[in-house]
Amino acid sequence: MDAVVRYVVATVLAVAGGYVGYHFVSSVPFGVVGNVLFVGALFGLVAGLFGFTGFFGNVVNVFLLSFPLWFLLPGDWFIIWTGGNVGYAFGNLFGQLARLSAMNRIEAEAL
Numbered sequence: 001m002d003a004v005v006r007y008v009v010a011t012v013l014a015v016a017g018g019y020v021g022y023h024f025v026s027s028v029p030f031g032v033v034g035n036v037l038f039v040g041a042l043f044g045l046v047a048g049l050f051g052f053t054g055f056f057g058n059v060v061n062v063f064l065l066s067f068p069l070w071f072l073l074p075g076d077w078f079i080i081w082t083g084g085n086v087g088y089a090f091g092n093l094f095g096q097l098a099r100l101s102a103m104n105r106i107e108a109e110a111l
Contacts, residue, residue, distance in 0.1 A: 007057035010047065010088065014058050016041035018084020022076065033083055040087025047088075048095020055092035058085040 021039030022032060031040060047053045066082045073081060 003096040004018065004084065006053050010044075010053035010055070010057050011061060011085070011090070013043045013047055013053065014040055014061070014084040014088035015081060017041075017088060020082035021084070021087075022080050032054075032106050033079060033109070036079055036083030037087035040084040041091030041094075042086075042087075044091030044093075045095040046091075048092040048097075051099055053092065058089040058092070061085040082085035 017040035018036045021036040025035040025039060027035060041088070044055065044058070062085045064083060069081060070078055
């Protein structure tokens, strides 16, 4: 049950980040899609740094759910959904890597 709650929270944060990037950030420097990706990544970075969500559900959202939603959602909501999830997944990945490396939990060995 914990995994389902974390997936729902990650999806809600990704869509909220996409919505904020789409509607409330100026589109001058990066364009609308760049803003959606960037703000979604910021939401994911914060979630990854604190470690309360993962990124795998957002990858599933992008690759499995985006294609059927392309036919159902209007154009702006499709950009919010897909861009928010892509940005969130990348930001969350970097946030988790930063958190784990600060805790010295990432180890690498040379062959």
